Amino acid sequence: MINVEHIGIAVKELAAAEKLFSALLNAQPYKQEIIESEHVATSFFKINQTKIELLEATSEDSVIARYIEKKGEGFHHVAFEVEDINAEMERLQNEGFTLLSAEPKPGADNKLVCFLHPKSTNGILIELCQEIR
Secondary structure, eight states, X not given: OOEEEEEEXXXXXXXXXXHHHHHHHXXXXXXXXXXXXXXXXXXXXXXXXXXXXXXXXXXXXXXXXXHHHHHOSEEEEEEEEOSOHHHHHHHHHHTTOOBSOSSOEEETTTEEEEEEOGGGTTTOOEEEEEEOO
8 A cells, every 4th residue: 555545524515515625624635536336425635745635426226325314424445556456456355355346346536446344344444445556
């Protein structure tokens, strides 16, 4: 793993959360993106090397909608940047971690992503991401 790529925060209303985080961080989002396949709208902030990703559900059957229904708004995941996502997925699976997908898939911010099941990571949803080259 190279570094913490970003921290994901689930929110009910992206526009309201952007306003709150803009005031909190004294910065504006640098990128907004809709990931149709995941039914999520995202907004990214960056302070030095730290990125914060706000996630809003775009449909009621979205993973984010279910998460907010169950746990409320707040911390959703921590993402780690990796050099070779396929090799890292294989390594982690061999170490006994449970992957939520067999193959990496396109995610926000020009990344290939894969998530690790929280049951295998002390309750924390972990995302692996690799820049799409």
